[in-house]
Amino acid sequence: MTASVFDIFTVGIGPSSSHTVGPMIAAHRFAHRLAQQGWLSRVRQLRVELYGSLGATGRGHGTDKAVLLGLEGQQPDSLDPETVATRLAAIRKSGQLLLLARQPVARETQAPWLHFRRDTLPRHPNGMRFHAFDGAGDAVVADYYAVGGGVVASDDELTLRPAAGATAPPFPFRSGAELVQRCRDAGLSIAQLIYENEQAWRPAAEVVDGVQRIRIVMAETIARGCRIDGELPGPLRVRRRAAALHRKLMSRSEESPRDPLSALDWVNLYAMAVTEENAAGGRVVAAPSNGAAGVVPAVLQYYLKFVPGSSEEGSFNFLLTAAAIGLIYKASTPMSGAELGCQGEVGVACSMAAGALAAVLGGTVGQVEHAAQIGMEHNLGMTCDPMGGLVQNPCIERNAMGAIKAINAARMALCGERQQVVSLDKVIRTMMQTGADMKTKYKEASRGDLTVNVVEC
Ligand code: SF4
Structure with missing residues (x-):
């Protein structure tokens, strides 16, 4: 058992660790993945699908706003909650979000960009699928899961749960x-x-x-x-x-x-x-x-x-x-x-x-x-x-x-x-x-x- 105190207590914003904090982290990770793959300037269209419990109660939990802010590069532990309303109003007014605070992307596209779905991804009840499309129709697609307590796992990590550190603690315990x-x-x-x-x-x-x-x-x-x-x-x-x-x-x-x-x-x-x-x-x-x-x-x-x-x-x-x-x-x-x-x-x-x-x-x-x-x-x-x-x-x-x-x-x-x-x-x-x-x-x-x-x- 290598998880830490700071995996149990995480500073974030309300109202939900699985439906607000987790999706913001997932969106932030997806934006970083686009940056790492050299895709930031290529993105013309985004689509985000929220499955299962996120689809059923995501609206009430502010999941849509969390995803927008995460795509803009915000993180729940450093975001100032006082600035959220102003930033969301600016996105609404301009119709654009700034991927990682620098690359403008039209928020609204021909199809609604955010889908609240009642079906469930096979691996977890809190699944999210992120799509980024370029002008030629190529896409980057990634699945993430909000697995509780503000922790997010990708497909690989769902199998191999992330550990706090490589070093074994002196007194490991699981029970x-x-x-x-x-x-x-x-x-x-x-x-x-x-x-x-x-x-x-x-x-x-x-x-x-x-x-x-x-x-x-x-x-x-x-x-x-x-x-x-x-x-x-x-x-x-x-x-x-x-x-x-x-x-x-x-x-x-x-x-x-x-x-x-x-x-x-x-x-x-x-x-x-x-x-x-x-x-x-x-x-x-x-x-x-x-x-x-x-x-x-x-x-x-x-x-x-x-x-x-x-x-x-x-x-x-x-x-x-x-x-x-x-x-x-x-x-x-x-x-x-x-x-x-x-x-x-x-x-x-x-x-x-x-x-x-x-x-x-x-x-x-x-x-x-x-x-x-x-x-x-x-x-x-x-x-x-x-x-x-x-x-x-x-x-x-x-x-x-x-x-x-x-x-x-x-x-x-x-x-x-x-x-x-x-x-x-x-x-x-x-x-x-x-x-x-x-x-x-x-x-x-x-x-x-x-x-x-x-x-x-
Ligand atoms: S588990 Fe459900 S009922 Fe309990 S505090 Fe969380 S949202 Fe409310």
């Missing part, structure tokens, strides 16, 4: 059992073990800086989400609630006697602030996906605000432990709603946050594994059905529920080191089997439960 055993053998906590592994690929200072950046972006997203009122983009006209809740909680803490459950309101606030920012196309950290981006920051913020003795060192350990649990899932399965339902996004995030919180509350390695197991066990079977293809309903509240569940899972695990009936590895296997049995309409297709019933009502 919860292996991780626990390696920690016990080496006398290390999970965070210490991950820190050692990361140093196989980058200097210690870079690891610290990278984790610190993740921490800062998470905090900034919460702060921004707590400030902004108004409606989220899209036809559902969903009102943002985090800013109003923040004002209410601030006034309550000044005037009212202490409510013993007020911490829950704050956790809800943190999770909703992040997921509203995500839905609005703002900057978020995928953890492990954009749709589930609110859970880990909400539980981390809970730790910092409500746990006596919390510290920045604790937040560092929290993020490394959460990443370790995410890496166990990543070693077994892509973490996306299109493949597993929401158990593969909010369920995984809940599991990561539960284990991380148990660790910084002083849990043993076994208790951390147990917390992560509880966090997933009670999300098994959770479907993905974003209304209108927008990452808003049920996603925003679902993140808040995932964060609360994670805190409870950590507390349950810390009640004692009991003989576990179900291990983390067994619950992950169950999640994968459940995902495989789940009907396609419950896997990010916007054709199932809430979408259908809310319209009927």
Whole structure:
């Protein structure tokens, strides 16, 4: 297992790691491929086909805009979300996009340039096919797949999944059992073990800086989400609630006697602030996906605000432990709603946050594994059905529920080191089997439960 913390936590823009971040990266890669093949100045026409779940819910997720920006050379981790509207308006007005910011290509051609298709490429539910044509009718064609968490694979890479680095880490693991055993053998906590592994690929200072950046972006997203009122983009006209809740909680803490459950309101606030920012196309950290981006920051913020003795060192350990649990899932399965339902996004995030919180509350390695197991066990079977293809309903509240569940899972695990009936590895296997049995309409297709019933009502 050679994936890194920075494969689990990736900085990008909302609303979706598979439907926004992934397509932007794929489009950027395709544009670079054209440049490498000496094709940039030859391109007269572009066609992009979005398949499966991308075809079904891509419009609501802003996939079309992400593809345009990616073709222009933008990357999700460096793009300034504030500039997006201006750039898209300029493309609309001129009818041209600038391939890699320099080669003008007519966006509109005789046929629509972007096709949202309901069929699926054979190899993955989130497929994209890019075509570039020159004046003589020759073409460059490439397929890419958004495999979850903002990771993109070409045809070759889908077979040979990309690795974080060529060097083997000192403590490789692919399962919860292996991780626990390696920690016990080496006398290390999970965070210490991950820190050692990361140093196989980058200097210690870079690891610290990278984790610190993740921490800062998470905090900034919460702060921004707590400030902004108004409606989220899209036809559902969903009102943002985090800013109003923040004002209410601030006034309550000044005037009212202490409510013993007020911490829950704050956790809800943190999770909703992040997921509203995500839905609005703002900057978020995928953890492990954009749709589930609110859970880990909400539980981390809970730790910092409500746990006596919390510290920045604790937040560092929290993020490394959460990443370790995410890496166990990543070693077994892509973490996306299109493949597993929401158990593969909010369920995984809940599991990561539960284990991380148990660790910084002083849990043993076994208790951390147990917390992560509880966090997933009670999300098994959770479907993905974003209304209108927008990452808003049920996603925003679902993140808040995932964060609360994670805190409870950590507390349950810390009640004692009991003989576990179900291990983390067994619950992950169950999640994968459940995902495989789940009907396609419950896997990010916007054709199932809430979408259908809310319209009927
Ligand atoms: S329902 Fe869950 S998996 Fe589906 S888009 Fe929303 S957060 Fe992601």
